[in-house]
Amino acid sequence: MNKDIYLTNSLGGKKEIFKPIDPNKVKMYVCGPTVYDDPHIGNARPLVVFDILFKVLKCKYGNKSVTYVRNITDIDDKIIESAKQKKISIDILTKNITNSFHNDCDYLNCEKPSFEPKATENISLMVEMINVLLKNKNAYEKNSHVYFDVSSFKDYGKLSNKNIDELKAGARVEVSENKKNPEDFVLWKPSNKDEPSWDSPWGKGRPGWHLECSAMSKKYLGDTFDIHGGGRDLIFPHHENEIAQSRCANNKSFSNYWIHNGFITIANEKMAKSQGNIFKIKDFYQRYNGQVLRLALISTHYKQAMDWSDDLLTQSKKTLDKWYECQKKPEGKVLIPDDDLIPLYDDLNTPGYISNIHKLYDKAAKGSDKDKEIFTTACNFIGLLTEPKSKWQEFKKNILEISEEEILQKIKDRNTARDNKNYQLADEIRNELLDKGILIEDKDDKTTWKIK
């Protein structure tokens, strides 16, 4: 579609027209998981949001013109700690969690990014970057640690609207004696014997958090690129520190657009381990088709906080049930009308787009095959209705507690009761089946059933 894309840039906080550096190519980096524990639905949100942004960008610039990099951070203090707690090796932990992350991505029907680099495979780049920062006097070494000197970067705090003096005043973080200033952050630190380590000019050790994203975005996208994304909580300190490192090391501007998704809350409370209200993605595997979660996750605009609930999932499931009735696999190339697509171009307004899909559904439900194909294409575009109806049904069948034979027997019993005008018994049977998730429909002379 020959319309402009608009995005809300966290740097400045305004909705802006999106102009890539190269008018024909887009480069996007999104912060991926630190693989220390199974991904939860909070992690699912950026996965789906940026997957849709990826699709929208490809729609405008062409499939091969968009590079999407999403890292896997497989070395970090949290990982070391988690491995200790679980009493397994770091290697096994990171492999397991990475695996589990990929399963979740498949479940949520997210496309693979163009590149998915791992931190541990790029340590040398980080060492290189630290060397440059030291040379440029943006960093200093002390007792085998290397720190970034925040006072050396005048734009520090611009993304998160903070000024350094306030950070000093409000610093609650335990300040290492090695640091010149409390707000400085670590680029390299020594490892204990039982912790993973790499050789470096400052001794055996490991990189500080934040550095992997600066190093890997440079490797795959260059010093300056178009979009950098992630959850809101990453704005400070993670992204602020990335900006500092990258700009000082490369002496160029870093990402032009910063896109951040809002949080998921449970009963209006933040999901946190301390609250005990963390829902892992895989906890939903058995009960819900991944499409249901996907639709639920985009039913709110990406910037907004969203409250997670069973009701939300029930509604999403119901909607998909309805939509699947009109699914028709497009034959040949089918275009989504510009008017219907436009909300996605306007700061990724997924609820607005969903609203348009509802309208396309209404049209399709009483319209031609072509209308059904347009409707289905519109759903497919955001990763919905991509699997055949039979698969959707099958999933529902698998979670049933009643066998098909039993259902058919009950229907037979009920129809006998109906023939005998024993409607009370007939209703009882119907309600019994309904309790088990089976919906009966009497159409013409035949009784059919489907899963609620």
Next chain:
RNA sequence: GGUAACGUGGCGGAAUGGUUACGCAGAGGAUUGCAAAUCCUUGUAUCCCGGUUCGAUUCCGGGCGUUACCUCCA
């Protein structure tokens, strides 16, 4: 304390300087043994107080409220 975001009907959730999408739930009707499903019709909302304006829910200021970030976090 600092920095932000948000406050739209019963619920979820868009948009907008002048008729406030869409979905769910509700109501009425068609249909039905009664239902369900489906179809048709339909009611209901912009936190409060000022300002700008012919006109504000939208812009500005103040208040109240909710939430997040400032420490690991998506």
